[in-house]
Amino acid sequence: MDDTSRQIRFTLNGRPVTARVESHLDLVDLLRRFDLFGARESCGQGLCGCCTVLVDGVAVSGCLTLAQLVDGRSVTTVESLDEGGALSPVQQAFIDEGAFQCGFCTPGFVMMTHELLKENPDPDEAAIRDYLAGNLCRCAAYPEIIRAVQTAATRMKTAQAA
């Protein structure tokens, strides 16, 4: 096969990195090369949200993003959220509300909840449902996920007010 690989540079969770990637490689597989497994391919069609990552601050499906397209851009994964060793308020709320079972979809939900609360620090239940409609949880921990988002929102507001 023709060599379609190309050297790319991008920022990964705040650090500059380089990689040699083939034209067909998707972003989930690229992240695996950096031992980051929090973004996972499940449906492979951008419909389940398990592979959610941020590219230049925008949530995308990693399985539908060609790796070469992140050249020069900034990629943020779930692994960035506890880099200092402490969980983010969203992660802690997911634990406290028991908002997962098998955990396979959880990084995607956690990432999208961060995005939601950035845009809307005080979402009502309808807003939560709408924002998370692109993420699927086959264990159906949806009631707990909604409570976790509400708990995280409350705690983040309280922390900001303090």
Next chain:
Amino acid sequence: MNVMRPMPAGQVGRSVPRLEAREKVTGRADYVHNLVVPGMLYTKVFRSTVPHGRIVSIDTSAAEAVEGVYRVVTGEDIRKVVPEPYYGPAFHDQPVLALDKVRHVGEPVAVVLAEDPYVAAEAVQLITAEYEELEPVFDEVEAVTSRAVVHEVLKPAGTFPDLKHLVGRRDTNVALDYQLRRGDVDAAFAAADRVFEHEFRTQQTMHTPLEPMVSLAIPGHESLTIHTASQSPSFVRIEIARLLGWPENRVRVVVPHLGGGFGAKLYIKLEALVACLALLVRRPVKLSLTMEEQFYTISKHASTFRIRSSVKDGKITGRRCEVFWNGGAYADIGPRVTQKSGFTAPGPYDIDNVSIDSYALYTNRPPAGALRGFGIPQLVWAYESHTDLIARELEIDPVEFRRNNILREGREQATGTAMKDAAIEAVLEDIVARMDWSKPFDRGTGPLRRGRGIAIGFKASISPTTSVAIVNVYGDGSSSLYLSTVDMGQGSDTAMAQIVGETLGIETENVKVIHPDTDVTPYDMATLGSRSTFHMGNAVKLAAQHARDQLDALARSLGLPPGTNYGPKDLFKKKYGMQAGNIVGVGSYIPDYKSPDPATGLSDNVTPFWMIGGTGVEIEVDTETGHVRILRMVNAVDCGRPLNPKIVETQLSGAALMQLGFTLFENMEYDNGQVTNASFADYKIPGIHDLPARIENDIVEAEQKSGPYGAKGVGESATFGVSPAIANAIHDAVGVRLTEMPLTPEAVFRAIRAQKG
């Protein structure tokens, strides 16, 4: 891990957060999906495009010519490592790769091995095969009499006594015919006031765990290690060893976290294939299915249930059940579903005269196996729809009719086993009370009509099965639990650690749970059928008690008085003079059981425990579109005493919502045996918008006296009542009865139109 220190009891019944919670929210939990080993080859499967046919030829030359392809393997190559490459838990009927015949679209025919998964995926498209097509059969009722025969000869595994009579049976699609006869059904029908007969059908659906099936085999020196997303590591080891003719100790099966299972990852799925490939090419081999490929691998049985009941003075006096299970091309665990679920087909009602015929059928669809409920949701769908129809015909309130006929504690179920620790009435009354059933109900106006419905169901635990556990107390007093129960999200790690904590008097959070590794963790039948809490829970409790007894004996041998303040750490130090040593507690559990009589299907001890579940719903039907909105859902179960109430509640809503998808929209659609919607783009599973406006889950006050700390299984119970409760509510709202799932807006709308003529 901290050292053991005395704690007040109260580990059990406490909502301990999952032990692995932090790994899961940070994305760092360990799945087979993540695993890469040096020298590993990736695999892509070439699959049959015809539902039934003889293989004439397979051309792999173009695929082999692709740069980067390591090797292409067909069924005949598999014979070089396993001469008789057929596997399965009930029948040895499934070839590792197709041999001679293909029996469903999507059946594995050949595989490409390559160092780059993208190369394997490209090369597999260049394989071609020629088939001599045979007449297929797809419908479970047609399969009984069809000229098309999926397997020429039945090949039951030797391990099940009730399958022995099937050995060598030819030219039939009936893989198992289970029957039960109790009393005299014909006499009951003859003497009845009224006789009611209905037929109900369910559709084929798929588990769709979000972590698609994945297995990785690593060959060693006369040994093999398989890392696999499996719910049954002990079975995988035994079955792979059987195929290879090896002793068990040369096969090691390792299972980390599972990204969901729901019954899809039971028995052998990909393991036999990766094992054979790894031995063939002497390199590690990994196979990761796509979401689409999962639909060709395993599914939930479609079914047809003909049910006929006689009623006299408001009491059900006789019931005849004929159940046809669409098992697809390979038996998998279907024959177990046919029997183990079949005997509960008359429902949780006290009926003196019962006749059950339950048939496992081969068809040319992808295989069907266990899916959260093991056949029970299909049965409850039929008998609880039937119950409501009878009550309506007799103009008796459906709750009152159930009360009149309910199977009470101490009474014999159809098999002759007396009901014990089975809170059926409590579950019904809990739902009735919370729905304010006796109060007036707003039925809506104009095009939006409202209705409500209730349904209850029950399930016997599969029996007899064994669990073994080990508790190891280390020199510093910390401890680990070794077990082969697979935590696929149900929270077993946490619940089992709670049992250790309670028994040893230590904090749950300080117990480390060692995940299944058959080189290290002892035997467990499998993580299925809500059996772990009861069976493994009892084994874990015995193991912890064994460790505690040994610690007490150690204290005595050191001359310490009973009730000494010396903790384990101090005992070890006193004994060995330094931090050293172990105390190893072992527990093994198998419940009593009596196999049903082959002729009558009767047994006075058919199950170690009963699971009870029920659901009530309030719904709104848009009569202009057929759309059904669930306004309120009330689920109740008897799970004995919950070990971890919060995890149980998550299990209840999770099970009910999964069944909601199977009820309202999930459906594998076909065109001549080809699944046409094998992706999330076309096969919809419940999303966050499908969550009912109100959902309530309740654990009724109960105790399973033979269970660990009064507990029993609960993973499936909240699925039981969902489908018929919704169908009953639709009938209540708009006066139409749907007898076939799923209850789509189109089906509801068509029924409303048909009613209006």
